[in-house]
Amino acid sequence: MTERAWRYILGMVQKRLPILEWLPHYSLKWLQLDSIAGLTVGLTVVPQALAYAEVAGLPVQYGLYSSFMGCFVYFFLGTSRDVTLGPTAIMSLLVSFYALHQPTYAVLLTFLSGCIQLAMGILHLDFLLEFISYPVIKGFTSAASITIGFGQIKNLLGLHDIPQQFFFQVYYTFLKVGQTRLGDTILGLVCIVLLLLLKAMRDQVPPLHQQMPRCVRLSHIIVWSITTARNALVILFAGLIAYSFQVMGSQPFLLTGKTAEGLPPFQLPPFSEATSNGTVSFIQMVQDMGAGLAVVPLMALLESITIAKTFASQNSYHIDSNQELLAIGLTNLLGSFVSSYPVTGSFGRTAVNAQTGVCTPAGGLVTGVLVMLSLAYLTPLFYYIPKAALAAVIITAVAPLFDAKILWTVWRVKRLDLVPMCVTFLFCFWEVQYGILAGILVSGMLLLYHVARPQIQQISKGPVLVLRPISGLHFPAVETLWKTVYNQALSASPPRCTILDCTHICNVDYTVMTGLGELLEEFQNHGASLVFAKLQAPVLFDLLSADLKGFQHFSTLEEAEKYLSEE
Structure with a gap:
């Protein structure tokens, strides 16, 4: 084989395995920064994973099952040093809708989403994501923030038997507000206040400079670490309070309850489901998931690649969109073998990763190991986590997704773009796929109008x-x-x-x-x-x-x- 052929093969291998580009230059300083970033993100992802599983309508351990595979796959295939893959609020909402609150459906949806994403990567179909306009994305995320946030009010108030459909959810929440459990409400509100205070403290922490005295730098690091790990600290605080009441023989809170212990078994995803009425076939499960087989993989790709491009632009490096597509596709495909539900890039955890000074995707290895250790040794403690505390974590996490200022910005720049944004926003309260589809159709009609009526x-x-x-x-x-x-x-x-x-x-x-x-x-x-x-x-x-x-x-x-x- 000629030298030119060898170079071509080597170039293709490096393109498909980005780890080969940075690993030969890896240094001890990079290892130190990546370890700190991975540990910090791990302390963020564990409580968020438990909370997002609640949004997805699944047992809380499924949030952790979904949080480690992406760390290891992205280590080899990712082109962004900042991105972290795992469960997110948006994906959890979509899984809640399309997986019918059944783990078998969620895992199969992960497998099929991974296959679709891998096929798109192999066929270089990443350009399809460019047909989903920014106003449609903002309309969807704003509606999702309201839907997810209000969906946690029932846990914040300690209410039972609240339906999932948004309009019925609003009706029955107000109908049953008289059944509010005082303990859950007080604890939930206290957790929200603590989370907001800690977030405000982190936002006010000044940048760290080498010229600062050592004691000032140490206090800066302590304050930054505490405020960054605020979700874990608040969950720990709520869990200790609930455990104290349990020891005293009373329990004023609704608890997470018994959680499956240990790491998930590595096994094939379920291609059928046994029920009391017989066996649900693979074809029937696919039909039940319906439009989710298109919406979930596309939204996962869109969210992850948008985040990767954002942080690549901020930190002056480039990403390969098609390689990102392959990375998330393989993450979901392999994740289905460990009972994961569909994952994507997380904006919040990626921001934490970047702010901590991560240098390479190796930081994800520390995060993945921390999640697996939590599954192996900490699951018995999850029993005492109050649902109101998880609701507080979710509400504070999704609140920034609602961007009211975007309305004024779009109004000043291009008023016509408010049409697909508002259509998506309103229709998403009816059903998620109708909102996204309606927004894409309206955007497409506006695009085609300009093509059909050229100046x-x-x-x-x-x-x-x-x-x-x-x-x-x-x-x-x-x-x-x-x-x-x-x-x-x-x-x-x-x-x-x-x-x-x-x-x-x-x-x-x-x-x-x-x-x-x-x-x-x-x-x-x-x-x-x-x-x-x-x-x-x-x-x-x-x-x-x-x-x-x-x-x-x-x-x-x-x-x-x-x-x-x-x-």
Whole structure:
């Protein structure tokens, strides 16, 4: 094999295994920073994983089952040093809706989502995510923050038998507000206040400088560590209070209850489910999940790649979107073998990772090990975690997802973008997939409207008319072009010769060529001329191949105008 072939193979391997690029340069300083970052993220992910499992409608251990596989897969395949993969509020909400609160459905959804994401990565279909516009994303996340946050009010108040559908949830929550458990409410509100205070403290901590005295730097590190690990500390605080009441023989709180102990078994995901009424087949399970097989993998990819691009831009490095697609696809595929539900990149934990000074994806190894140790040794203690405390963690985590300022920003920049945003926002309260689908459809309609109604600029008002399509020319625009040219050139008396300036036309299809051929015939019937100027080479080649009758082209407008004037 030639040296060139070896280099090509080596380049492909390095592209698919980004670890080979940074591992040879790994240093002791990087190890120190990655270890600190991994430990800090681990203290954040454990309580959040328990809370997000509650959002997903699954036993709390499934949150931890979903939190470690991504750490190990991303170590080998990830192109962002900051991103952490695991359960998130958005994914948990989607799993709650599409997995029907059944672990077998959630795990199978993970497996199928991973297969779909891997297939998209292999086929380089990451460009499909670009058709989901930012207003649609903001409308969805804002609605999700309200849906998830209000869904935890029942745990904050200690209420039972509240349905999952949002409108019924609101109705029954207010209907049963008289059944509020005082202990849960007080504990939940105290936890929310503590979380908000600790977050405010972290936001006010000044940057650390080497010029600071050692004692000041030490206190800075202590305060930063405490405020960053606030979720774990608040859960520990609530658990100790609940355990104290349990020892005294009374329990004013609703507790998480018994949790399956130990690491999950490594096994094939379930392709059927045994129930009291018989066995639910694989086909039936797929039908039950319905649109979730499209919504879940696409939203997971969109969330993760958006986060990766954001932090790559902030920290001046580049990511490979298609490689990220492969990484998250393999994470979900392998995660289904350890009973994980679908995961994606977490914005909050990624921010913690970046702020802690992580240098490489190796920080995820520490996080993954910490999660596995929690599963192996701490699950008996989860029994005493009050549900109100988990609700407080969820509410404070999803509150920043609601961005009211985006409305004013979009209003100033592009008011029309408020339409898909508001449509997505409102429809998501009905059903998630309808909101996303409606938003994408409205955005697509707005996009297609501009394609079908291109701006056609009139350059000259003299005896020779010069028209220039400003935004290109595609098959939906043929009718608009035909009408514009006819109204401005052939409806005049006498008919005006016309130059079509093709500066912005970079490609044409068969429909466009047919429409141009009809225009040429119409000009000939009216005793006028239509010529083309400034054609790009690919477009010129296509038009010459079409052998249009009467087709003439010129390199510049001046040449075209001179020809028509002489004619």
